[in-house]
Amino acid sequence: MNKSLLFLTLALGLSSCNLLDAGKPAVQDVVVLGLNDFHGNLEATGFAGIKVPDPKDATKTINLPAGGAEIIGGYVDSVRTTNPNTLFVGGGDLIGASPVTSSLLRDEPSVIALSKIGMKASALGNHEFDQGLKELLRMQNGGCDSNDTTKACKFDANYPGASFKWLGANVVDKTTGTPVFKPYDIETTASGAKVAFVGAVLKGTPDIVTPDGVKTLTFLDEASSINKYIPEIKAQNVDAIIVLIHQGGTASDTYDKTGCNTLTGPIVDIAAAVDPAVTAIISGHTHQGYNCVVNGRTVIQGDFYGHLLQRLDLKLDTKAHKVLEVKAANVVMDTRSIAKNADMTALVAKAKSLTDAVKLQPVAPIAAASISRTQNAAGESALGDVIADSQLAATSDAAHGSAQIAFMNPGGIRADLIASLPGNTVSFGDVYAVQPFGNTLTVMTLTGAQIKTLLEQQWTNLASPRILQVSKGFTYTYTPTYAADGKTLTAVSVDPASIKLNGATLDPAAQYRVTANNFVAAGGDSFVIFKSGTNVLQQPNLVDVDAFAAYLKANSSTPVAAPVLNRIIRN
Secondary structure, three states, rough: HHHHHHHHHHHHHHHHHHHHHHHHEEEEEEEEEEEEEOOOOOEEEEEEEEEEOOOOEEEEEEEEEOOOHHHHHHHHHHHHHHOOOEEEEEOOOOOOOOHHHHHOOOOOHHHHHHHHHHHEEOOOOOOHHOOOOOHHHHHOOOOOOOOOEEEEEOOOOOOOOOOOOEOOOOOEOOOOOOEOOOOOOEEEEEOOEEEEEEEEEEHHHHHOHHHHOOOOOOOOHHHHHHHHHHHHHHHHOOOEEEEEEEEOOEEEOOOOOOOOOOEEOOHHHHHHHHHOOOOOEEEOOHHHHHHHHEEEEEEEEOOOOEEEEEEEEEEEEOOOOOOOOOOEEEOOOOOOOOOOOOOHHHHHHHHHHHHHHHHEEEEEOOOOEEOOOOOOOOOOOHHHHHHHHHHHHOOOOHHHHHHHHOOOOOOHOOOOOEEEEEEOOEHHHHHHHOOOOOOOOEEEEHHHHHHHHHHHHOOOOOOOOOEEEEHHHHHHEEEEEEEEOOEEEEEEEHHHHHHEEOOOEOOOOOOEEEEEEEEHHHHHHOOOOHHOOEEEEEEEEEHHHHHHHHHHHHHOOOEEEEOOOOOOEEO
């Protein structure tokens, strides 16, 4: 090409770019709204951060009803009306472990709701993988080729998939090493500002989902995976880069404390390692409300179930492609003051019409208004005991495995058992809220020595132990050891003489029949000793929630009460 012609072409190209830039304001105000750990909660639930008078008893208070698709949609509408440069995004676990209204319809109403509200992108969460990769890809792309045809496409006969993109910079195919989902997404606002969102999920996801569902995937380090794409993103002249990550921490400050500096947990190390070009981190997973600063960068999380939306108010210089100012806040999705989105009202009504008959079906009375999942100092909970007892009852006969002991993972207990019907009667919806995964029961043989190993594996991660809930008749004692600060756990020992079944110490060489749900039985939550079990009896037709409901019914003449917490003893 002639040099003069080349220079002229370049000049015209630059001139064209300058003309495009000239059409947008040099400084723009952009709002980013984030939603984490929604878990299909289409309807409002109680937010513990604010207490309000109980409408049924003026002498008592209850948690503020907050969240729900109608309120979230209404708030997003109101912000967009004020500022059209508003982007709605997610921090993962939008679906999975959901209430009946969404879960019985395979969470399709929740995906459709968030799409209609205008979500642009979301980090993957571990619960997005609850039903395996193939089903997650269907949730993204649409269609009815589901692994549960009894639920799929019952809300919409032609399920369209999500209009937003799930992002996973650190989720790659185990064979090819290539990303299975988009690593990042760049959105252009109404006024032309470009905001990039990079997504990641905690690298420990394979340990907390059913292993078979992610066996073809590798989950890489979060920060290095995010940083890999930053140069590529910056080359596209974006005006801000936001990380959406399903990993979090905890803070001693409350959700409404701006700029807190008490954040601890995995997200702190990730935030410290992420490229300085990242302006803010919208986090999730730990179900906490915090608005903190790590190394000068905003790190925020909005509780769970849509009680709070994270709000980032950005002032962007679109000529210099830089962030001039960031203001961060957690906004309460208050059902008392936020106008509802009419489309969401119709959507929720349709979902309820398809599920209420099942949800409201009475199961049985319980001895009090609720049974709590809150663990005591040793890690035992009343509800955990009851669930373990129900699984033992379902599998103790010869036809179902002759089980002697049942173990229940605490992460599978998603809510307190609260009786919503008169006379302290629980409905199927109440039971389902406690165990929404649809796990099935598995019975296997373990030796006494393997059971001791199982108990020790509760502390595979000393910083985040998972104390199994145990059935009646099984007891043991453990002793923790702490560092000089008296707080940091350094070791745990389980006294083999204390491991007893109906008062008799377990023989290390003897064999015992043990029940667990299929998630744990496959080695989930790092309980890998289960994979060494023998004489395994898989029971695909014995679902945990059904076993739980059957146990409550079988004891309806003397309603189930919270047991005395004396099965797990901590020295």
